[in-house]
Amino acid sequence: MLNRLMQEHNHLRRVLNLLEQYCIDLCRDAETEPSIIMSIVVYTQEHPEKVHHPLEDAAFSRLLHYDNESRPMIQALMRDHTELEKITRSLRDTLETFVSLKTYNKKQLIMELMTFLSRQRQHLLTEEARVYPLLRQHLSDEDWREIGDSVQEADDPVFGSREKAEYQLLFERLEQ
Ligand SMILES: [Fe+2]
Numbered sequence: 001m002l003n004r005l006m007q008e009h010n011h012l013r014r015v016l017n018l019l020e021q022y023c024i025d026l027c028r029d030a031e032t033e034p035s036i037i038m039s040i041v042v043y044t045q046e047h048p049e050k051v052h053h054p055l056e057d058a059a060f061s062r063l064l065h066y067d068n069e070s071r072p073m074i075q076a077l078m079r080d081h082t083e084l085e086k087i088t089r090s091l092r093d094t095l096e097t098f099v100s101l102k103t104y105n106k107k108q109l110i111m112e113l114m115t116f117l118s119r120q121r122q123h124l125l126t127e128e129a130r131v132y133p134l135l136r137q138h139l140s141d142e143d144w145r146e147i148g149d150s151v152q153e154a155d156d157p158v159f160g161s162r163e164k165a166e167y168q169l170l171f172e173r174l175e176q
């Protein structure tokens with residue numbers, strides 16, 4: 001189950017890398033693909049938010065049974081999940097205007113992309129550096145079984161079975 005969390009981080013990092021490339025293109029006035037930027041943001045809401053965050057919340061709560069000292073850090077990361085979701089929603093609103101009206105405030109979009117990228121990366125890294133080692137140390141197979149049973153299983157629409165046609169272009173860009 002911890003392997004699954006790490007695998008999900010690997011996937012998220014891949015889409016963040018691609019998004020960073022699009023952000024840099026915007027900064028350089030190069031051509032960009034707003035629909036792919038949108039796909040990345042929608043994917044973040046559809047999978048990492050709906051599946052990865054709840055699994056982590058369950059694992060982090062379980063960790064507190066064993067390691068009370070990590071409570072402030074765990075609570076901050078769980079608050080971070082809510083904040084990341086807010087940042088993502090706001091970015092999506094901005095992008096929807098961009099895609100539908102073909103007009104956008106470039107400075108604002110770049111700022112929002114920068115916030116999104118840096119907050120996501122900071123969050124992933126803090127978890128990998130400070131919390132996942134504690135999960136590995138403290139949680140038993142039995143804990144992980146119970147945690148797994150408490151959250152919903154869902155296929156990753158981009159790195160899983162790839163049945164969703166709306167991500168077709170994103171698959172292609174990730175593979176280039
Ligand atoms: Fe997280």
Ligand SMILES: [Fe+2]
Nearest residue numbers: 052056124127
């Ligand atoms: Fe995570």
